[in-house]
Amino acid sequence: DQQVKQNSPSLSVQEGRISILNCDYTNSMFDYFLWYKKYPAEGPTFLISISSIKDKNEDGRFTVFLNKSAKHLSLHIVPSQPGDSAVYFCAASLNTDKLIFGTGTRLQVFP
Amino acid sequence: GAVVSQHPSWVICKSGTSVKIECRSLDFQATTMFWYRQFPKQSLMLMATSNEGSKATYEQGVEKDKFLINHASLTLSTLTVTSAHPEDSSFYICSAHRTSGTTDTQYFGPGTRLTVL
Numbered sequence A: 001d002q003q004v005k006q007n008s009p010s011l012s013v014q015e016g017r018i019s020i021l022n023c024d025y026t027n028s029m030f031d032y033f034l035w036y037k038k039y040p041a042e043g044p045t046f047l048i049s050i051s052s053i054k055d056k057n058e059d060g061r062f063t064v065f066l067n068k069s070a071k072h073l074s075l076h077i078v079p080s081q082p083g084d085s086a087v088y089f090c091a092a093s094l095n096t097d098k099l100i101f102g103t104g105t106r107l108q109v110f111p
Numbered sequence B: 001g002a003v004v005s006q007h008p009s010w011v012i013c014k015s016g017t018s019v020k021i022e023c024r025s026l027d028f029q030a031t032t033m034f035w036y037r038q039f040p041k042q043s044l045m046l047m048a049t050s051n052e053g054s055k056a057t058y059e060q061g062v063e064k065d066k067f068l069i070n071h072a073s074l075t076l077s078t079l080t081v082t083s084a085h086p087e088d089s090s091f092y093i094c095s096a097h098r099t100s101g102t103t104d105t106q107y108f109g110p111g112t113r114l115t116v117l
Helices: none
Strands: A010-014 A019-025 A032-038 A045-051 A056-059 A062-067 A072-077 A086-093 A099-101 A105-110 B004-007 B010-013 B019-025 B032-038 B044-051 B067-073 B076-081 B090-100 B103-108 B112-116
Touching: A010 A019, A019 A032, A019 A086, A019 A105, A032 A062, A045 A056, A045 A062, A045 A072, A045 B103, A072 A086, A099 B044, B004 B090, B010 B019, B019 B032, B019 B090, B019 B112, B032 B067, B032 B076, B044 B067, B076 B090
Parallel strands: A010 A105, B010 B112
Antiparallel strands: A019 A072, A032 A045, A032 A086, A056 A062, A062 A072, A086 A099, A086 A105, B004 B019, B019 B076, B032 B044, B032 B090, B067 B076, B090 B103, B090 B112
């Protein structure tokens, strides 16, 4: 049972444009959500997080939106840069430190 | 930012041998560390939660006798894959939980690629 889902396995965006990565979850009790970026053969790098009591969090080019009623969150990257090309994982936690990850979306930013 | 290291970064071993992977938080103390496994083109799967000074908590389906976890100090956790077999070949990643003020974040190690021949 996949509690956190990223239905788009890949996304291709032109440099300078906005990248939107989506994530859906099934457990309404999740209280914290995070986005990680991962390059091949490396560990994930934390990008941005959001508490379930908020609906938006912004950090530089990265903004995370949370829609609790839809059990949906998204990561916006604007403007997209070639260095943003990586696999992006969303993750959720429930009262504990344990993270449940989505399956990832491979983002490719082309010139 | 916080740094978590893993050693070795890659290892090749023969079937039946045991392999130990170390995870260290370099600039903060972590009472809780986590071990993940990633299969090709799949998500990160949590294997176990490592707590300093106590037994690890394993996720359902993970053999605790095969994947031995020891959290010997606030900066070191080890994962030992015992009697490794080719199906254990994978990318193993650890993370360390850090609390800073009101913020909780997990920092991940760079991962260890295990290949069992």
